[in-house]
Amino acid sequence: MPAFHHISLLTKDRNQNVAFYTELLGMRFVKNTVNQENNRMLHYYYGDYTGSPGSVVTFFVVPHLGQRYDHDHFLATIGLKIPNNSLNYWQERLENAGVAATQQENQLFFDDPDNVAVILTEVPEGPLKSKLQVKNDIPGDKQILGLASTQLHVADLEKTADFFKRYLDWDVVAGQIKLSESEHLEIYQTKTPEKMRMGRGSIDHVAFAVKDDAALDDLYKKAQEQNWNIEEIISRGYFKSLYIREPGGNRLEFATMSPGFTIDEPLETLGESFALPPFLADKRAEIEANLYPVD
Template sequence: MFAPIHHVSLLTRHGQENADFYTHLLGLRFVKKTVNQDNHKMLHYYYGDYEGTPGSVVTFFVVPKLGNRYENDHYLSTIGLKLPKGAMEFWQARLASFQIAFEKKEKTLIFSDPDNVTLYLTETTEPPLPRSKQVKNEIPGNKQLIGLQSTQLHVADVDKTKNFFKKLLDWTVEGNHIKLSESDFLEIIGTDSKSASHMGRGSMDHIAFSVKDEQTLDVLHQKALSQGWFIEKIVSRGYFKSLYIREPGGNRMEFATLSPGFTLDEPLESLGESFALPPFLESQRKEIEANIYAER
């Protein structure tokens, strides 16, 4: 069975600082350095397990002059990640050794990244990553992050957003939680602000959910059309095909296929080591590289 959350995508101002945090501190692999396909001036960094498995991936668009974010009437927030059984003590010590302030609530460690994104590391009863997915770094294989567990949707009308997930996807709604699996979930939180939100450093652009294949995605697309949801587009990203829908609260939801995956344009052994472009953008490489925002 595949992970219900495919990936989450956010915005960062400082690419190197961001990469250091997610690869060195958290131990994820830098699986892809590419471009934002909707704005070729932006770099797009992908982090995940060794194979870049859907469900392990956190991505960031790099925007050097990005300002502060303002989270008001609707927004996405928090990255929930799973730890294998028995890894809590290791991660407490690791965060402390990097002088990362954290709060501990039962089996969860709560802290922030350099863009003030709140992260949750929760110890589960799940086993460690299989050896093929373990990143080759200083973090013991049996302590490495397993993958994504949760995120939060903040909306003005909680019931409308819950109905979206129930009607389109037939997902289980328990209170203000959308149950995705035995361990994974979404939390729907009401907002009372009338001010518009504004994207900035640390904003989450979207959350992506896993879809088995293109045929399944096309069926979902037709269902969404028939139900009258706000569909932004359906498009191939090369690494996967994606359907983008705005849920009633205004947040962007993506539904992404499991394949072809990140070895489409790079071998597994050297993922993330060069500036990669999926085949349909390769002919534009010179122009893209000439106009991309400089890394900072």
């Protein structure tokens, strides 16, 4: 089971966003839906062929989105892992696309169109299973495997470390939490008391994978007992989610592994039509009529 489930950000330009993540990075556009908290806002999901947990990067599409201000607390970077012996392929692919990338050892650093820092890390793991490979111009043995890392920036390192230890029994060692052999969280101290402001490329939340509803309910009860800042526990249709603000103010999500993205459209045509989970299906006409104008 992966440690990460998905990571969700804000984008201003949906066409640039789709082109970057599907055409350049080769991820599949697995879901074209809405933000369930604000049904006027589009929500795009990218991942491997099935959109399996641990492979997914999502974006809320917000036209006229302003500049972000990463100040007193924020999440940063999309870390993605690539298979063994694929770093040179990706360096050449980025170069050919005119994307400036810096190589450091087994990693490539570059920015997406919203100035989100993206990191590709070559790991010892082999390629994606064939059933997870996306049908595109990227060879199957070079395709992105899934999420590898992200960063939490907080004002008080000790409070955030205490949260992870007491709530999840995760240890912060040298500024990192090792989640698996190829997944980790980095934690940094911020240097300014100025308030952060969400904008282009802001990360709204990072989600961690939870086995099932029972395990999620246990986490919910534990968060209540330990008096953490719970936002909500809710079904998203594609998975059930628990949202918590860690003491530094960053939003964390814990999401179940199932039922997945095929509850409202077939696997073969994921992302090809505007999809709504069953509990929003009867509002389709109203939602489509009120979407924020884009393009």
